[in-house]
Amino acid sequence: SQKIEQNSEALNIQEGKTATLTCNYTNYSPAYLQWYRQDPGRGPVFLLLIRENEKEKRKERLKVTFDTTLKQSLFHITASQPADSATYLCAPHYSGGGADGLTFGKGTHLIIQP
Amino acid sequence: NAGVTQTPKFQVLKTGQSMTLQCAQDMNHNSMYWYRQDPGMGLRLIYYSASEGTTDKGEVPNGYNVSRLNKREFSLRLESAAPSQTSVYFCASSDTALPPFPYTFGSGTRLTVV
Numbered sequence: 001s002q003k004i005e006q007n008s009e010a011l012n013i014q015e016g017k018t019a020t021l022t023c024n025y026t027n028y029s030p031a032y033l034q035w036y037r038q039d040p041g042r043g044p045v046f047l048l049l050i051r052e053n054e055k056e057k058r059k060e061r062l063k064v065t066f067d068t069t070l071k072q073s074l075f076h077i078t079a080s081q082p083a084d085s086a087t088y089l090c091a092p093h094y095s096g097g098g099a100d101g102l103t104f105g106k107g108t109h110l111i112i113q114p
Numbered sequence: 115n116a117g118v119t120q121t122p123k124f125q126v127l128k129t130g131q132s133m134t135l136q137c138a139q140d141m142n143h144n145s146m147y148w149y150r151q152d153p154g155m156g157l158r159l160i161y162y163s164a165s166e167g168t169t170d171k172g173e174v175p176n177g178y179n180v181s182r183l184n185k186r187e188f189s190l191r192l193e194s195a196a197p198s199q200t201s202v203y204f205c206a207s208s209d210t211a212l213p214p215f216p217y218t219f220g221s222g223t224r225l226t227v228v
Contacts, residue, residue, distance in 0.1 A: 032214045043118075043204050043219030044157070051214075089157070093214060100164060101147055101172050102217060106156035 002027050006090060006105040013080050013112050021075040021108045023090035029068040030092030035075050038087045038107065048075075049093075080112045116140050120205050120220035127195040127227045135190040135223050137205030145210040146188035147172075147217070148180060150201040157204065163188055164210065195227045 005024040013019040023033065032051050036044035050057045050066045050073065057064045063076040077084050087107040121136045139146065148160040159172030163182040177199060179191045188207075192199060203223045208215040 034214070034216060036217075041222070043206070043221050044217070045219070046216035049214050049216065100170065101159040101162045103159070103173075104157040106154070 002092070002103065004090065004092060004103060004105040006088075007108045008106060010109040010111055013110065015080060015082060015112055015114050017080055019077040019080045019084065019110055019112065021088050021110065023073040023075065023105055025071050025073075025092050028094075029071065030094050032093040033064075033066055033073045034091045034093060034102070035064060035073075036089040036091065036104070038089060044089055044104075047088075077110075082112045082114050085110055085112045118205055118207055118218050118220035120203075120223050122223060123221065124224050125226070127192075127225065129196060129227060131195050132191065132193050133195065133225075134192075135203055135205075135225075136187070137189065137220060138187045139205075139207040139218070140186065141207060141209070141218060142185070143207035143209045143218070144185070145208050145215075146182065147206045147208075148178075148188070148190045149204045149206065150174065150199075151204060151222075152201050160190065160203075192225075195225075197227045199225065200227045201225060 003026045034049040035047045038044040050064045061078045065074045087109045089104045089107040091102040091104045118139045144165050147162045149157045158174050161180040163169045166185045181189045205220045206217040208217045
């Protein structure tokens with residue numbers, strides 16, 4: 001079965017630096033890969049998605065890359081701020097699937113220190 | 115635009131009691147999902163409804179039942195609650211008629227079974 005791996009340990013980054021989070025998957029490559037943000041006591045919120053034929057996607061200070069050879073997606077937050085502190089989840093989405101439920105990684109807890 | 119609304123937000127049950135978690139979305143999404151989230155386990159799919167009138171089991175369906183009442187509403191029922199069902203429950207919806215289709219999550223129900 002497909003496995004999704006995200007850094008289980010918290011990631012501590014100094015304010016203003018770039019935070020880079022990793023999402024690795026096994027077996028076959030997804031058609032899309034989605035990233036979500038989750039704050040304590042709240043539901044996940046969709047941030048970005050990237051298609052398998054895209055190398056990179058940007059939205060304001062966020063950037064996502066997708067390397068199907070490495071079976072990996074990287075999520076970058078540039079000029080990080082304490083308000084970016086949250087847990088970030090990745091979710092691969094397979095062509096023809098998704099309607100039967102996304103599988104999410106366990107998430108990486110990001111802490112931006114002032 | 116309320117998005118996905120879950121009720122109640124908090125609930126304490128005694129072992130063996132039953133209850134229904136309610137979920138409603140106002141985005142005209144065709145697919146709806148129930149997840150549970152436990153520390154160290156991430157989000158796990160309980161049941162999903164790809165379209166009105168259909169429901170299917172996810173990864174962890176045992177001990178739960180669901181009803182897709184109409185396009186807007188998808189409820190999750192615990193017939194005889196057990197301490198192992200202590201968790202945070204999230205409902206989500208998406209428009210799977212047009213991939214890719216990010217999920218919109220509710221704010222969650224925190225359930226404790228004693």
